[in-house]
Each structure stands twice: as C-alpha cells, then as structure tokens.
Amino acid sequence: MEKRTIERYSKAGIAFHWVFSFVVLILVLTGTSMFVPGRGPEGGYATGIIHRICAALFLAIPLLYSLLSPGRAAAFLKETFHWGKDDLRWFRKAPDYYFGGSGENMPPQDRLNTGQKMWQMVLTLTAVLFLVTGVIMWLFKSAIAVNIYQWLLFFHGAAFIVFLFMLLAHIYMSGLHPRMRGVFYSMIDGKIPASYAREHHGKWYERIKEESREHKET
C-alpha cells in the first residue's frame, strides 16, 4: 500500500465521530433490549433511563458540534444532500464493484462517495424522526391518546430498522470490506492513503492536488 497519505478528518471530527458512535451504540443496545419480552422491572427501568440519557446526548452532541464548528456542520449537510448524475451512475456500478468487480467504470467521487452520502442522509433523516417521536413519547406521554403513542412507537421502531440496516452496512464497509482496507484507521489518525483517495474519491483527490499545487506556486 502507498505510504503517502492525505488528511481527511480533523481531530474535532474524529472525537465527534467516536463520542457520537458510543452514544448511538448504547441507544441501539438499550433500544433493542426493550424489544425483549419478560425483562425484569429493575432492568427495564434502568434500560429506559440509560436510553433517555443517551437520547439527550444524541441531540446535544451534534448541537454542540454545530455551535462550535458551524462551517463544518453546514458542510456536512451540504455534502449529504447534494446529489448529481455521478451518484446515479454509482448506484448502477457499485454492486459489481463492491462484489469484487472491475473499478474501471466507476464514476469519480467527491470527498464523500454516494454510499457515504446515503448513510449520512439516512442518519440525518432518521435522527430527526427519532427525536420528534422520542421527545413526544418521553415528555408528552400523559397528554396524548394511547393510540397516538402506539403509532409514535411504531414509527420510532420503523426508523430504527432503516437506521440499523444502514449502520450494519456502514460498519462492514468501513471495517471489513476488502476494497476499503486502511480506511478504518482514518477515523483514528485522520489520514487516508493517497492511492485510496485516488481510487475512491477521484474528484476530491484531483481537487486537493490542484489546490496543493496552487498553494505551492503562491
């Protein structure tokens, strides 16, 4: 593997990712355990409390990050919801490519590839749904009809299922897929191999190469 590396994530971004991941992991575990019938009252009560504490952090951490780094938060949303023709082409070519096929016809990608955009979009949209349904169920439970509560629970669960599918794919792609070797460590030291950037994020690689050249010239 090529030794030359490119900086991809800031230290603040890495810290945010792991703290947020830890909170999400606890939310997933406590949320899933609530599905299990016959759990004891103490265990159920503690699970509920931990789930609520982590839900508050789930809201607070991105808010805090957005206040401290409004530019990065805006860039996150812009990157996530900005889609083009290359994204459509990626959808057509990705199944063969990620099943070990040739990468020759893969459309060049920006800093985020289409799969990463899709993950961030699902994360953002389900987070909004989690928060809206979760806050009503938590704080306004006494004020709403039982039937409404049940539908909120249903949509909270439906959002969780979509989120879980994408989370499994995200963990697999970033840690296990043979084409993504080395990318996991970028969430530790913030750097990715230049060869990886060239192959997976061609547009972004060319842009930073150009910027670096211009910087040197000036």
Add this chain to the structure above:
Amino acid sequence: MRRGLIIVAALLIIVIVGVTLALSSTVKDKTLTAEELGGIDQACIDCHEDDLTGGSIHGVHVEVACFSCHDSSHTVHASADCQDCHAGTAGLKTADRAYDTLKWVGIGGAGLVILILALNLVVSRRRLGKREE
C-alpha cells in the same frame, strides 16, 4: 435526481409500513367472553402473568407478559386498561399489531442484511484474490 431520491426513500418507507400492516392483519383475533370483558384487566393477568409455567393453557400457547414492567401508576399506563393498547380483546388495534409485526420485520431484515454482507465478503475476497493473481 433529487426527485428520484425522494421517490426511492418514499417507496422504502411505503414498503416497510405496507409489509408491516399487511402482516399485522394476518394475526388472529382472540375474543373474550362477556364475563372476561367485565373484569378484563384481571382476565388478562390470569392468563398472561409472569409466573405462568409452561406457557400454555389447555394446550393453547399463551404469551407471557411482564405486568410488573407496566407500572400502573406511571404516565400513559395510569389511565389505560390492557385492551387500550393490546390487540385481541376489544377488536383490532392496528398500531399494536403493527408494532408487534415490526419487530419480526426488523429481526428478519437485519438477518438478511448480515447474510448479504457475509456473502459480499466471501465473493469480493475471492474475486479480488483472483485478480491479484
């Protein structure tokens, strides 16, 4: 492009909700007698209580419920009877059925995703290995 994505997202939601609701309507209703309806909470507890042994009454499987998990003095449970939330006693409660079915949609779907990812790992390793050779 954006419109296409919105359509895909909407279709995904419609499929999940639709499958869940369709499956939920296949769950059989259980109708209680007038006497049982009179003392419905107790009737529910009689059959579904935590210390039920064997999980069946007269050969019929009975789901064991955690009544102690439903703190009757706490928020939404304070004013609710069992049948306010749960299906099978006073007619169809779509939300209850749907949520119950949703769990199995989730478990089955997660299993399917893991299977696809495992298949992907095996196939992509093999194909990439051959290419390197």
